Amino acid sequence: MTIHTLLVANRGEIACRVFRTCRALGIATVAVYSDADAGALHVREADTAVRLPGASPADTYLRGDLVVAAALAAGADAVHPGYGFLSENAPFARAVRDAGLTWVGPPVEAIQLMASKTRAKELMAAAGVPLLAPVDPAAATTEDLPLLLKASAGGGGRGMRIVREIGDLPGELTAAAAEAAAAFGDGEVFAEPYVERGRHVEVQVMADDRGTVWALGTRDCSLQRRHQKVVEEAPAPGLDDALRTRLHDAAVAAAQAVGYRGAGTVEFLLSADGRPYFLEMNTRLQVEHPVTEEVFGLDLVALQLRVAEGGPLPAAAPPEPRGHAVEARLYAEDPARDWQPQTGALLTFEVPDEPGLRLDTGYTAGDTVPVHYDPMLAKVVAHAPTRPEAVRLLARALERARIHGPVTNRDLLVRSLRHPDFTGGHLDTGFYDRHLATLTTPGDETARRLAATAAALAQAATRPATGPARFGAWRNLASGPQVRRYRAEPDGTPYEITYRSGRSTLLPDTGERVVVAAPDHVTLETGGLTHHFAVTTHGSRVHVDGARGAYTFTALPRFTDPAERTEPGSLLAPMPGTVVRLADGLAPGAAVEAGQPLIWLEAMKMEHRVLAPAAGTLTALHAAPGHQVEVGALLAVVTDPAATAPAATDSAAPAATDSAVPEENA
Known part of the structure; x- marks a missing residue:
C-alpha cells in the first residue's frame, strides 16, 4: 500500500x-x-x-x-x-x-504488550533480557531502599518517585498513583531498586515484517532533569565491545519477543559496575532519534514509512556507523528556579547554520510559547568525526545562538557540555543533582557588567528617525553624568551604568573606550581587547549578544513605583496556569510550616507545588481549584506572627515551587 x-x-x-x-x-x-x-x-x-x-x-x-x-x-x-x-x-x-x-507504528499487539511495564518485564525475563527484580511495596523494608516508584503505563518521568526513607513510601505511592492516573488514565505503580549513579543507555531498533531487526547502535541519555532527558549522544561513550554486543542482542531479543515492526527503543540502566538492566521499550520514535540518524546516515522516519507501506528494510544489516553525534534539548525554562517552564513571545530565534549542525524545531521568531504544552523549543544536534569535536561544536553553536524572549536553559546546556565530568565521559543520571547549583550561578561578573554598559550605550545612541544620533552636539566638554539602571534576567542582579556625552562619543565612567555606539550594536575596548555586542531592545527588555555570552536586562525606572509594592509574605504565581488543588484544610487562619505545599498549579504539562515561604499563619487566600491565574497573580499571604511588621518591599518574589516531570511532548 x-x-x-x-x-x-x-x-x-x-x-x-x-x-x-x-x-x-x-x-x-x-x-x-x-x-x-x-x-x-x-x-x-x-x-x-x-x-x-x-x-x-x-x-x-x-x-x-x-x-x-x-x-x-x-x-x-x-x-x-x-x-x-x-x-x-x-x-x-x-x-x-x-x-x-x-x-x-508498531503492531497494536506489540504496543499492548509493552504498554504495561510490569507485563513488559515479565516478557523480557522470559526472553533472557537482564532486568531488576521488582519489589513488593507492601513488603518493602529498609533493606530494599532506595526504591524507585514508576507508573506502569507511564513515560517521560510522570508518576516516578525516589524513596529513600521507609516512612515516606505510603505517601509517595499515593502521589505517584495519582499523577499516573491523571497523566495516563492508569494509576498502577510498581517499585524496583533504585540504582545510584546509574547510566541511561538505550538501543534504537528498526524492524520490518520479514523478520529483519536492526540494532542501530547505542545512545547515552544520562543527563536528565526530573527523569527527563536533556542531553543525548550516540554512540554511548566508554562501552567495551562485549557490553555493546550484549545490549544489541538484548534489544533485538526484546523486539522479537513481541513481534515488533517499525522504529522502537529498548532502554537500559547501567549500574556503576557496568551491569545492564532492562528498563522499558518505547514503542515509538524517540525524541533523541536524530543522533542515531546522524551517526548511521539514515532517515528513521523514511524507514518508518517504508515499513508501514509493507516494504522491507534496505538490507539485512544496518550501515556502518560514522563519527559521533550529540543533541541538546533547548527548553523555555529556568533551571535555577526549579526548572520552571516559561511562556511568552519568542522574539528572536537564530541558531548557527553551519556544517555538522542540525536544528529540529517547532518555532520561529515571532511565535508564542503557549502554557498548555511541553516547553521544548528545539533540539540542536552536532555531528563530527570524534566525540570531543562534536561536543565542542554543539557548545559553541548554542553559545552563539540568539534567543530573545522567555528564559531558556541555553546557558545550562553550554556549561553542561563543557563540564569536566561530561567531557571526560563520566556520566550518570545524578549529574544535575550534584552540579545544578554550580551550573546555574551567574556568569562572569566583569563580562555581565560590560554587557550592561553596552545596553546603556545602545539605548543612549537611540534617537528619533528624523536624524542621526548626536553625542554632545557642539560642546567641547563632556556633559554631566547620566545613569541607567538595569536588572539582569533571570537572577535579578541590579546594575547601575553611568556615562557622559562627550564630543562625538559616549564616555562610560568605568573607563572602556567606545569604538562604536549604535542602537543595534556596540563595540568597546577594554584592557587591550575589543568586544563586539549585538543589542536588541523589546520594550523594557534589552538583549545583548556577544562572544562571551548572551545577556538579558530589564531597564528600570529611576525611582520605584510605590504602586508596585507588595505585602511581605505574598505568594505570587510563578507562571500562568490552573489551580488544581489546595492543601487539606487550607483556609485563612490556618497555621503553616516553612516549605509546606499549599497550592498545586498545573502549567505546561507539569504540576507545580507552591510552598509556604516561612512558618506562620495564612492570612489571605485568593486561589481555588479551577481558577486560571496569570504570572505574578497573588495566590495567598503567609504572615509570621513572631516577626515585627517590616516596611513594604519593592516587590515580592514568585512563590517557591517544586515540579512534577513533564511528559515527552514538544
Missing part, C-alpha cells in the same frame, strides 16, 4: 520533523492543531490543517476520535503519531487501523 497523504497526530517539533521527510518523499501532509496552536509552525508547514477545538491536550491532541475524524475529513490515508500524546496508545492505533488508515 502506497501512502499519498499523511496526517501527523502531534504538534511542534516532531510534526515539523515528519513533514520534512514527507516533502522529500512526495507525500502530502495534514496537521491537526488546537486553538492555542492556530498559528504554530507545524500548521504553517502542512499542506492541510484540521482544527481540534479547545486548548488543553485532553480536549485536543489526546482525543483519538477527533484525530481519526480529522484524517478522514482531510483525505489522509495514513497517520503518524510522533512521540508522546497518543503514540503508545493501543486503542488509538486500533482505531486508526479500523478506519481503513495505515498506522505508521
